[in-house]
Amino acid sequence: MSVQKLYAGAKLRETRTHLGLTQKAFAEKLSISLPYLNQMENNHRPISSAVILALVQEFGFDVSELAIGDGERMVTDLREALADPLFKDAAPALLDLRLVATNAPAVGRAFLALHRAYMQTNERFASLDEALGSGEVRPGASPWEEVRDFFHYCDNYIDAVDRAAERFVADRPTDRAIEDTLADLGITLRLTTEDTAIRQFDPTTKTLTLQASAARSTRRFQALHQIALLTKADLLDATLDLARFQSEQARDIAKIGLANYFAGAALMPYAHFLNHAKSTRHDLEKLAHHFGASLEQVSHRLSTLQRPGAKGVPVFFVRVDQAGTITKRHSATRLQFARYGGACPLWNVHSAFETPGQFIRQLAETPDGVRYLCLAREVTHGGGAWRAPVRRYAIGLGCEISHATEFVYSDGLDTSDATTFEAIGISCRICPRANCHQRSLPPLERTLQIDHNSRRTLPYEVLD
Template sequence: MRSPIGLKIRNLRKSLDFSQSGFAKMVGISPSYLNLIEANKRDVGGILLQRIAENLNVELDLLTGDSEQRLINDLEEVFADPLLESLNLGPDDARNVVATNPDAGAALFRIYRGFLDARAEAKAMSNRLRSDPLFSELLHQMLSQITAVRSAAEILADVPDLESDQRKRFHVSLSRDSRTLSDVAQTLIGEFDRETVAHHSVSPMREVDDLIIDEKNHFGGLEELGRELRGEVLAFGGFGEASLDLALQHKFGVTVERAGQVEVGGEEAPGQYRYIEDQKRMWFQGNCTMSTRQFQLSRLYAELSGVDTLKQMAKDKRLTSSNSQRLAYRALGSYLAGAIGLPYDDFLKDAEEHKYDIDYLAQKYTASFEQVAHRLVTLRAPGREGIPFGFLRSDPAGRLTKQFPLPGLQLPNAGHACPLWAIYSAFRRPNDVVRQLVTYPDGSRYLFFAKSMSKRAAAYSQVPFYTSVMLACDIFYADRTVYGEGMRLDDGQLDVPVGPTCHMCIRRDCEHRQEEVLASVDAMHSVRMPLVNTKFSVGETDKSA
């Protein structure tokens, strides 16, 4: 369900005492088209929305309602939980809460997220207790030691005529068994503590996600620093592995090795790359691709050069724990690496000229499909924006492992998404881009395109691991991409009907449903019918938007 941008425009226009016809003339559209916008029957964005904001003398963010829409989506997920099913809460209720008391809505979602964390931790601990032989063995040891201690204590208490040597032996046995019981108990407690840390709340990662989303996945300061650091690398020749090697060696004394051996402690696997800090040595496994090597060298240069900036940003008050700060430091380091390797202005220009062809951009910038897709999501500099995309990544089990939302597009906060999405069908066609036009229950339409790839195997015996990456954009922008070519953008009849995830979807006639409908029946009445020819039937639509 989309944020009511049109209603905000109408209220602001009236507060300034502008007539509908007069204001339509000010922004360069017809009164009839403005009427459709204000009735929330037409989408508006890009340059047209900027002109409207300028003439209303308000910030663009006030009209888009991105944060409000995200909270609406979050509350819809809360209300769809089986625990709240009997309350019959649906999309209209979520919308009303955000409209009347957004702070209460945010508090409710924060509590719900804490509940999910606690439930996940309890489930993980329960599974561990049931399935882990270590816990079973420790509990049996404790039971055996308790039995031995109790037996010795009962003999000492119930048999008064024990010889002194016998009594001494029982005391020694009692002391030994007590110490053993204490050791076993300490081991068990240690395992519980370790599991608590390992399966602790997902909040640190969610806090990092929230920070990035609040900034619209764009950090102007890091973009500026990225341009400066790229200039340093270019002083050693054209941008690439060779110049990065020289820049790291010159500035930090870091040596780079490819293939060969790397020493790791214990059973720890080295992975495809590793930076050994005390040796100032960057190591890459022989199967590591050129795009991975270039990105990781860029990230190392970014983290070593921008350490003070990254540390300061990681101290943001929205990050409430050392874990979330550590994760934020790494995420911001990756962002800075992207700014170095895929410079904003050049990258945006190439993306626009080549209609966001990710494979072309990947070849030009020596980057992977995922790296390019991730960079496209960051093109949100005010006045120099690219197409707004949502980003998702899935593992082969269908679990979403990374996401950056798109305002208006409902995404589950965790777990699995709608099984009909292209992100899953891409697993059946590895290395091919799979595209689809979809329609949500509220009538909103999107272009999805995804690609599944595997890490390059280091040996024949290595099991390939696939991931699928998907970008999503509103149908309004589809004709600006190569992926919209040849598709019926003006006719939603052939769209794939989808939802966010089964338990949040109100389509009762979906034959692919894996879970029961949990949304309120009343929610069906709030669904908008698909808007056919939304973009192409209205002459006043600003194609440059």
């Protein structure tokens, strides 16, 4: 990795704070002067190779964290928020956004939180008459985005919870760990065919009831989720305390997310899963069979392999419903997803609904020139009975093209031919492509030209 002109002051400052060291003590351990450290932390000077080497030797620092952090995610989020018509005449240049993401990430997050509150307020005002008529007005910002951002900016990896799950199954198979733990807790496991919840725990009778019609992977996952709530409550609460959510509802939602995280990590323990992913070249079906998990669970787990010093291939993972709404998302790559509106219609994840049960491959290129191997597949969650509701989603998984050979799905694809890569974007509002035939909205950062005497695919022309 190139270390020239590497400005990562925020990450350096975050590392020092995490270690509980003053600037003076940190400078001494790195064998540099206090003014030099101060200049690097404020991005007045790049981080030198000698400092990077000292970070590795002294603290076991993962060098890749200096190059891949919150910066690109924040720049993408800021660009999309600033594409709001509210900022049409005052949107900062891309260089300014990069400076904010690098030098003042806390300011960037505060702006995003403020814009999110503004959007939510606008939505509430738009439906105020109807809400007042039905008596369903509920003030306060939605906690869902707050929780989503928590996992988003944690790189979708929660170290303490992940390691606890790995220890939970360290010396025994996952099923044995579930059985032993439930027995130790005096809990009876019951399967039901009644039309009830997928998982129901009665603390009075100590009975855990799971839906018999649910897939085995789902039952195992739900059992582990309940075990996390019962045996890892202190760990989950400590993690939630550090997150400092703004509302109890957000905290409650995040606790579900952390229990789910524990369940996925126990179902697919980190080191074993990482090694098997490499040996199978990330064959999702082989991984699902080996770990007794679903394709969605396996795909999601691949997106969490961000342990310092033992990272997996950086991938993006997304789940989309039939309306095009993104219901799950994470990216350890430079590809970031739209926070508002749907995903690019040219992305293959939308085509997955047309070919259920099949993997769809796509070589794609984003407007910044980065190329990706994209994989999509439709997944169905059956209702377990005649006329029971069926939920359909499409999952998307992919990596930058430099890692494509590590995936079995790249076999037979010509990644050297530029013409095989399809042009995709993030969101129409911030996509700069001038000639996209699927554009639904004009780019707010570009000038439009309207010709009343001419009509092409779009009713306007996007100017440079």
